Amino acid sequence: MMGNEFMLDIARIRADFPILNQSVNGKPLVFLDSAASSQKPLPVLQAMEEVYRYAYANVHRGVYRLSELATERYDQARAKIARFIGAPEPECIVFTRNATEALNLLAYAYARHFLKPGDELLITELEHHANFVPWQVLARERDIVLKFIPITAEGVLSLDALEALLTERTRLVSFAHVSNVLGTITDPAPIIQRAHQVGARVIVDASQSVPHMPVNVMEMDCDFLVFSGHKMLGPTGIGVLYGKRDLLEAMPPFLTGGDMISMVDFDGPQWNDVPLKFEAGTPAFVEAIGLGAAVDYLSALGMPAVRQHEQAMTAYALERLSEVNGVRIIGPTDSRIRGGVVTFTLDRVHPHDLATLLDAEGVAIRAGHHCAQPLHIRLGLNATARASFYIYNEPADVDALVEALYKAKLALRR
Amino acid sequence: MQDLYREHILDHYENPRYHGTLAQPDFTHEESNPLCGDRIRIDVKLCHKDGRDVIANAAFTGEGCIISQAATSMLLEDVVNKPVDEVEQTDPQHVLDLLGVPLSAARVKCALLGLKVLKTGIKRWKLSRQ
Numbered sequence: 366m367m368g369n370e371f372m373l374d375i376a377r378i379r380a381d382f383p384i385l386n387q388s389v390n391g392k393p394l395v396f397l398d399s400a401a402s403s404q405k406p407l408p409v410l411q412a413m414e415e416v417y418r419y420a421y422a423n424v425h426r427g428v429y430r431l432s433e434l435a436t437e438r439y440d441q442a443r444a445k446i447a448r449f450i451g452a453p454e455p456e457c458i459v460f461t462r463n464a465t466e467a468l469n470l471l472a473y474a475y476a477r478h479f480l481k482p483g484d485e486l487l488i489t490e491l492e493h494h495a496n497f498v499p500w501q502v503l504a505r506e507r508d509i510v511l512k513f514i515p516i517t518a519e520g521v522l523s524l525d526a527l528e529a530l531l532t533e534r535t536r537l538v539s540f541a542h543v544s545n546v547l548g549t550i551t552d553p554a555p556i557i558q559r560a561h562q563v564g565a566r567v568i569v570d571a572s573q574s575v576p577h578m579p580v581n582v583m584e585m586d587c588d589f590l591v592f593s594g595h596k597m598l599g600p601t602g603i604g605v606l607y608g609k610r611d612l613l614e615a616m617p618p619f620l621t622g623g624d625m626i627s628m629v630d631f632d633g634p635q636w637n638d639v640p641l642k643f644e645a646g647t648p649a650f651v652e653a654i655g656l657g658a659a660v661d662y663l664s665a666l667g668m669p670a671v672r673q674h675e676q677a678m679t680a681y682a683l684e685r686l687s688e689v690n691g692v693r694i695i696g697p698t699d700s701r702i703r704g705g706v707v708t709f710t711l712d713r714v715h716p717h718d719l720a721t722l723l724d725a726e727g728v729a730i731r732a733g734h735h736c737a738q739p740l741h742i743r744l745g746l747n748a749t750a751r752a753s754f755y756i757y758n759e760p761a762d763v764d765a766l767v768e769a770l771y772k773a774k775l776a777l778r779r
Numbered sequence: 780m781q782d783l784y785r786e787h788i789l790d791h792y793e794n795p796r797y798h799g800t801l802a803q804p805d806f807t808h809e810e811s812n813p814l815c816g817d818r819i820r821i822d823v824k825l826c827h828k829d830g831r832d833v834i835a836n837a838a839f840t841g842e843g844c845i846i847s848q849a850a851t852s853m854l855l856e857d858v859v860n861k862p863v864d865e866v867e868q869t870d871p872q873h874v875l876d877l878l879g880v881p882l883s884a885a886r887v888k889c890a891l892l893g894l895k896v897l898k899t900g901i902k903r904w905k906l907s908r909q
Contacts, residue, residue, distance in 0.1 A: 715817075715843060715845060716815075716844075717846070717889060718844045718845045718846070721886060722784070725783075733814060734815075734816060741816070747815075747816035747817075747842060748816045777789065778789070
């Protein structure tokens with residue numbers, strides 16, 4: 366599946382995304398911010414509407430038919446998502462609000478419970494704030510030593526440095542599978558193997574990988590993996606924590622209340638089985654069902670084809686952007702190790718001015734630090750511009766971006 | 780699309796007025812916009828005129844987008860020689876009027892960073908005198 370061929374039938378896919386068929390500032394919308402949040406296809410919207418219209422009642426409660434219907438679909442969604450990431454059983458899938466909440470769940474219910482003062486926790490320089498701040502808070506609160514795997518000049522993780530950073534005190538390693546800024550795809554297996562050799566557990570932040578490429582938790586042998594539904598055609602408000610079952614069972618609950626107990630009397634509660642132990646209160650089950658529909662949609666396209674399409678888009682964007690005088694690409698320039706995220710700067714133009722000028726041309730990109738301020742400090746940059754791709758983007762979108770860049774340069778006399 | 784980046788705004792960006800630092804300012808304040816990393820520092824020198832504290836001179840340095848830097852340049856041009864009490868009451872809309880271009884909500888924050896720095900600086904200076 367190498368090469369730069371465009372594998373997907375984009376015209377057919379775009380027909381499922383009516384939102385893309387609109388004008389912005391009198392220009393056709395060119396949406397290049399899917400790394401922040403993706404658009405949603407009709408089958409996802411329809412799946413959720415159908416529940417609300419015909420099959421809605423609270424799950425795990427009623428003995429009546431409507432509640433059973435909703436519960437069945439919720440369980441089916443969990444099973445679909447388990448299959449999608451190669452999890453051994455649906456019970457390994459905990460629904461959360463998003464990847465951020467999943468990481469916080471792990472910080473509270475795993476790390477605060479199993480890590481002791483002086484233990485070491487390893488993250489990387491390129492993490493999103495979601496995989497940064499919870500550990501900084503934990504480190505401060507519990508005297509845990511937080512260390513950072515550095516990036517090389519090319520923007521990939523330094524595995525040599527990893528060797529020096531791993532010690533017998535390392536209890537937890539958490540890293541992004543794909544960087545939301547540099548686009549760097551990190552091969553998780555070697556890091557996970559080395560971490561396991563020193564007895565550390567490993568969390569993979571798959572927010573930018575599960576939506577875009579085949580991911581198999583059994584093959585990579587991670588202990589935990591997190592991602593958000595809204596970045597992969599699903600609705601907002603639903604995310605996933607995958608965990609090895611024995612670990613999930615050993616962990617105390619995160620939030621407490623209804624649905625997460627098996628029994629409560631005046632002496633106290635008994636916890637429900639996993640994964641419900643971690644799903645206190647009425648869950649976002651309609652959103653979970655929507656995410657299940659998103660997984661169906663992606664599976665029908667085939668994740669290898671999705672990845673190949675994005676790799677081709679990335680290669681094309683890297684090539685076209687490098688033609689523009691003053692553009693500097695941030696991160697790897699080899700599309701084989703770069704997800705569909707192309708971050709860049711334009712000489713003497715602040716990314717916010719650039720994003721405003723591109724918006725005037727209908728081109729939606731992200732500008733700022735993309736919730737990765739430590740990485741920007743490391744890169745010595747205040748802010749960057751980012752174009753990111755998904756299944757509904759086509760080479761013409763990159764052409765529109767480049768054309769708008771030239772217009773922006775002209776407007777700003779750069 | 781040139782609307783937002785009209786000649787006078789680009790001019791203030793490229794040739795900012797009151798740019799730099801002051802040797803002995805009465806107060807200095809600096810803030811940044813955490814979302815976009817825009818940063819502005821303003822030095823202010825005061826004098827006494829007709830029994831009021833008046834901004835005798837001001838200077839700013841910073842980095843950030845055209846809107847944040849141009850708006851600060853226009854603001855300082857506007858406030859020098861004005862009484863501190865009056866400047867402290869500046870309506871944010873006044874800065875937007877100085878820019879004279881329509882701004883989206885996200886960009887209003889850029890335009891008002893300089894005013895925020897100046898107002899906070901004045902507040903702190905007043906507190907320090909009490």
